[in-house]
Amino acid sequence: MYIETELTPNPATLKFLPGQPVMAAGTREFTTPEEAASSPLAEALFELGDVTGVFFGRDFVSVTAAPGANWADLKPQVVAILLDHFVSGAPLFAGGDAGGIAVPAGADDETFGDDPADADVVAQIKDLLETRVRPAVANDGGDIIYRGFREGVVYLTMQGACAGCPSSSATLKHGIESLLKHYVPEVSEVRAA
Template sequence: MKARQVGAAFRRARQLSAPFAAQWRHMFIQTQPTPNAHAVKFLPGREVLPSTTPTAHFPSLTSARNSPLARRLFAVQGVRSVFFGSDFVTVTKTDDVDWGVLRPEIFAVIMDFFTDATEKVVLLTDDDQRQLNDTAILEDDSEVVAMIKELLETRVKPAVAEDGGTIVFRGFEDSSGTVKLEMQGACSTCSSSSITLKNGVENMLRHYVPEVKRVEQVSNELDDPVEQANLQAFNNMQHKLNPS
């Protein structure tokens, strides 16, 4: 869907000094809806994560200890989870708050953070960095695992990123032919995410990698998922992964 460009926090900007206010006026944030009605993709018009850090997912406040921006976003009442991509921030809300109330507060937090520009979005250790590169092909990877990672990186992740999320490779069981994947970002709280994996990702992997028999969804999300997720997540992903 076409992004709509919006300016936010003008009232707050007028309260600031002229030079600082000008900086605010020159920063615009684009928003894009996602297949999940509880998640919105915010594009600040600048790099969010460096190329060495493909994505970062924070399903709770406690998981955001290494991200100053995520912690600020969690301070906004109604924010359920936060996801960062290379140039976007996906915020998922709880079902008891309206976007009309939440959106301006999120704009203000993102603008404050990038205008200040004194902190990194995410502070990662070397071990954290290695874990994030889930589809990096390692020397000890089998040919099957390497093919799975390549397909996820080139075919699946770009499609999911358009909807404000990602799919993370969590392992492959040779004995059962099971690929374990975790959905993060906008689609992680969709009730249709398991259908998306089965009918979209699983079919594609089985087509190109005969050793793959099934896909299993794993999750590090909170135990109380949002019940009313947009079923369009399934239809949208199906079309992108299997356009024919």
């Protein structure tokens, strides 16, 4: 088995592609060792000590290194853990758990609750996010989650490599906001949630 590694726009995060599915549906992010306890793989990565984030995508794992960590030293350790996991066929989650709070593609944890009067606008926003934005963000080792639409403002959360990326605010403001405003005139702004 060969694990391909890709750089992401976030210099602290690398994207690892094991050449097989990681998550059957959705994504899952771990930002603390306590969160990682539900996944033997995420837990093993955090036990390296220099890992501050793990993100499971459909066919990749993004790993974020702690400030000051050296990827030249950390990368071989991460690859070894990933190889052991995928070669052994071990479950991704403890106890056969399918991931618990994974966010399936197209499903959204709406923090703000949308006004039913905005149903058509919200459907357009979600469609654009699903078809145009999420694939691009996944290429960079992350995901974007819809959180709500209120009074012209779309609330989104960046995950994985995109969450701590120095260019994430530019991506939200210039890329995603411009796209949504172009296709959905009711959108006036995009904010991180």
